[in-house]
Each structure stands twice: as C-alpha cells, then as structure tokens.
Amino acid sequence: xTEFIPPGSRFIDLPSPFPLKxxxxxxxxxxxxxxxxxxxxxxxxxxxxxxxxxxxxxxASHAGNREPGWWESMLGPGKYIDTRRWFVICVNSxxxxxxxxxxxxxxxxxxxxxxxxxxxxxxEDGADAAAHVVRALGVERLACVIGxxxxxxxxxxxxxxxxxxxxxxxxxxxAARALPFSIAIRSLQREAIRLDxxxxxxxxxxxxxxxxxxxxxxxxxxxxxxxxxxxxxxxxRVRLDADRRVGDDPFGLEFEVxxxxxxxxxxFVRRFDPNCxxxxxxxxxxxDLGESCHGTCxxxxxxxxxxxxxxxxxxxxxxxxxxxxxxxxxxxLAGGTDAQCLALPSPQGHDAFLVDIARFGPAVRGFLDxx
Numbered sequence: 257x258t259e260f261i262p263p264g265s266r267f268i269d270l271p272s273p274f275p276l277k278x279x280x281x282x283x284x285x286x287x288x289x290x291x292x293x294x295x296x297x298x299x300x301x302x303x304x305x306x307x308x309x310x311x312x313x314x315x316a317s318h319a320g321n322r323e324p325g326w327w328e329s330m331l332g333p334g335k336y337i338d339t340r341r342w343f344v345i346c347v348n349s350x351x352x353x354x355x356x357x358x359x360x361x362x363x364x365x366x367x368x369x370x371x372x373x374x375x376x377x378x379x380e381d382g383a384d385a386a387a388h389v390v391r392a393l394g395v396e397r398l399a400c401v402i403g404x405x406x407x408x409x410x411x412x413x414x415x416x417x418x419x420x421x422x423x424x425x426x427x428x429x430x431a432a433r434a435l436p437f438s439i440a441i442r443s444l445q446r447e448a449i450r451l452d453x454x455x456x457x458x459x460x461x462x463x464x465x466x467x468x469x470x471x472x473x474x475x476x477x478x479x480x481x482x483x484x485x486x487x488x489x490x491x492x493r494v495r496l497d498a499d500r501r502v503g504d505d506p507f508g509l510e511f512e513v514x515x516x517x518x519x520x521x522x523x524f525v526r527r528f529d530p531n532c533x534x535x536x537x538x539x540x541x542x543x544d545l546g547e548s549c550h551g552t553c554x555x556x557x558x559x560x561x562x563x564x565x566x567x568x569x570x571x572x573x574x575x576x577x578x579x580x581x582x583x584x585x586x587x588x589l590a591g592g593t594d595a596q597c598l599a600l601p602s603p604q605g606h607d608a609f610l611v612d613i614a615r616f617g618p619a620v621r622g623f624l625d626x627x
Contacts (some may be wrong), residue, residue, distance in 0.1 A: 280375030284364040288348040288355025293339035298546035305346040306407030312354035336617035352384040353529035360529040372458040379543040400424040425565040431580040433544040445473035470525040483572035483605035490560030557587025565595040
C-alpha cells in the first residue's frame with residue numbers, strides 16, 4: 257500500500273471523529289491541498305477546485321513545486337483562472353492515495369493501512385471534508401466552486417449541504433447522479449481489479465500487486481474519457497511496425513491505438529492505489545443529489561442555493577454526456593439560480609477540459625469575470 261504525495265502539498269486535519277454518510281467515522285484523518293494567489297482582506301476572492309477521481313491537489317506549478325500541474329494551462333498568473341486576482345484552493349479527494357486520508361493511509365487504531373477496513377465512502381463525505389478545508393483556511397464564502405468530472409458531483413453535494421458557501425459555481429463535465437452506462441463501465445473496472453488474483457481481497461503489496469487488473473481498469477476508463485471521433489482521427493487503423501510488437505503472442509498488440517492504451521495504463525498502475533480506486537469509483541455510482549431530499553435528482557438540484565452557475569460539457573462525452581450538464585443547469589434554474597449550460601464542440605470527449613483549453617478557458621474566464 258503506497259501513497260503518492262506531490263512535493264509542496266499542505267495538510268489540514270479533519271475533526272476527529274469525522275463521521276461518514278454511510279456509517280462509521282475516521283479518526284486522525286487529514287486533507288491534502290495546495291493554494292495559489294493571495295486571499296483578500298475580506299476573504300471574498302477564493303475559488304475552490306474539486307478534481308476528478310485520479311488527480312492530486314497539484315493543479316499548477318508554484319514556488320513549492322515547480323512541476324507542471326494537471327491544469328497548468330488553465331491556472332496561474334495571467335491565465336484563465338488568474339491567480340493575480342483569485343486565491344485558488346485545490347484539494348485532493350478524501351479517499352484518495354495522494355495525500356488525503358484513504359484506504360492506503362495508516363489507520364491510527366491498528367498502525368497498518370486501512371485497506372478494506374476503510375469505511376464506506378460517499379461523494380458527500382468528500383464534500384464535507386472539502387468544506388472543512390475551506391473554513392480552516394479562513395474563507396467564509398467562496399467566490400466560486402469549480403468541479404471537474406467527479407469533482408462536479410462533489411461540488412453539487414457541497415453546495416447542497418452548505419447553503420451559502422459559494423456565490424458562483426462552474427460544473428465542468430460533471431453530473432448530479434450516476435447514469436447506468438457510467439455505472440456499468442465503472443463496475444467492469446472494479447471487477448477487473450477484484451478478479452486479479454494479486455488483489456487478494458485488498459491485501460496486496462508492491463511485490464504482489466494487481467497490475468493486470470489495474471491495467472485493464474485504466475484501459476476501460478481511458479476509452480470512455482475520449483471520443484470515437486478522436487480515436488479515429490488520432491490513430492486510424494495504423495498498425496505497429498514489426499519491431500514494436502512484443503513477444504510471440506499471436507493475439508498481442510497490433511494497432512497503434514492498442515499500444516497507446518497499453519503505455520497509458522502502465523504509466524498509471526503503479527501511481528494509484530487499487531483499493532482507493534475501488535472506493536472512489538463506487539462512491540460515484542452511489543451518488544444521486546436527490547437522495548438527500550428523498551426526491552428526484554431535479555428536486556435535489558432545485559434545493560441548491562447558489563447565485564450564479566455555469567455547466568459546461570462537450571457533445572462527444574459518452575461518460576458524462578451533455579444531457580447531464582443540461583440537467584444541472586435546468587435544475588439549478590428551477591431553484592432560482594441564474595444558471596446556464598454551455599455545450600462545446602470539442603472532439604476530445606470527457607477529458608476535453610484537461611486538453612482543449614482553447615475552448616474551455618475562455619468560458620471559465622468569462623464566468624469568473626462576471627462575478
């Protein structure tokens with residue numbers, strides 16, 4: 257069991273005990289975060305960024321860590337999220353293996369990693385933990401909370417559970433509930449991990465690690481993160497040269513797209529803990545914003561209290577389809593929020609917000625400038 261904590265991470269302790277939605281509590285838990293910019297005297301220029309499943313809190317480079325972050329092109333001085341104006345906080349998700357407490361962390365009661373003894377994790381728990389970080393940093397009301405992918409789910413839960421915590425909200429390729437297709441894909445990813453004999457009911461180590469299961473899980477995910485249009489334009493039916501084919505397996509890698517998936521998966525598997533992957537993945541499947549009000553998703557959205565909101569998505573996203581961003585905007589609008597949906601024509605699918613900055617950046621900056 258390994259944690260992968262980026263240099264320059266900072267930490268805030270959660271209250272102990274920290275109760276979780278589905279029962280149980282964490283003791284001695286913490287959240288990893290990073291910040292950029294300076295907080296105004298009145299604390300009114302703070303932005304919170306909530307991430308997808310796998311990123312850490314290192315969204316962009318800073319003095320404590322000069323390595324480029326996962327949103328380097330979006331965030332920084334003079335960039336679309338301009339840190340000369342905004343004080344930006346990015347938190348690593350509760351349940352992750354990148355600094356915040358999760359299944360790979362040490363359980364203070366036993367002195368060993370939690371593994372499957374970690375309590376059942378919900379998106380709402382991540383929202384509660386993020387809210388604690390915001391308060392601990394002295395921010396009473398955020399100018400905006402920005403949630404990407406899974407972070408879009410966490411952001412909606414945060415806004416619902418803490419009315420008035422933010423003036424504005426940008427939901428990027430997010431959702432107010434998990435759809436059957438997304439649940440099915442994540443179910444297969446978890447099954448791939450659990451069927452790997454090396455997983456061993458979560459009792460693996462670096463020498464006996466469920467590499468095959470994690471590779472398959474990551475490949476399934478990457479396929480859904482991009483679009484068929486991009487796969488075709490990027491790889492076509494190009495075959496590997498003979499010297500790039502590995503071994504004598506008659507069913508081995510043959511096409512460029514297969515080689516890309518294999519390389520991507522191999523870079524990921526030893527950089528994310530399998531049990532953390534299982535917990536975070538399942539938390540997304542369980543999420544439905546309507547649960548909290550014992551009603552529909554639409555009713556849950558209508559009870560969110562935020563002044564202005566923008567839901568952004570792309571037509572080619574099959575994992576969090578554009579209909580889900582439209583649902584967010586419509587539901588918030590029904591509750592009195594000044595909300596709209598922006599559908600972008602990016603060919604890059606769900607991951608477009610990470611790579612198609614030329615389209616997403618101006619929309620994010622335009623909304624922030626209007627606050």
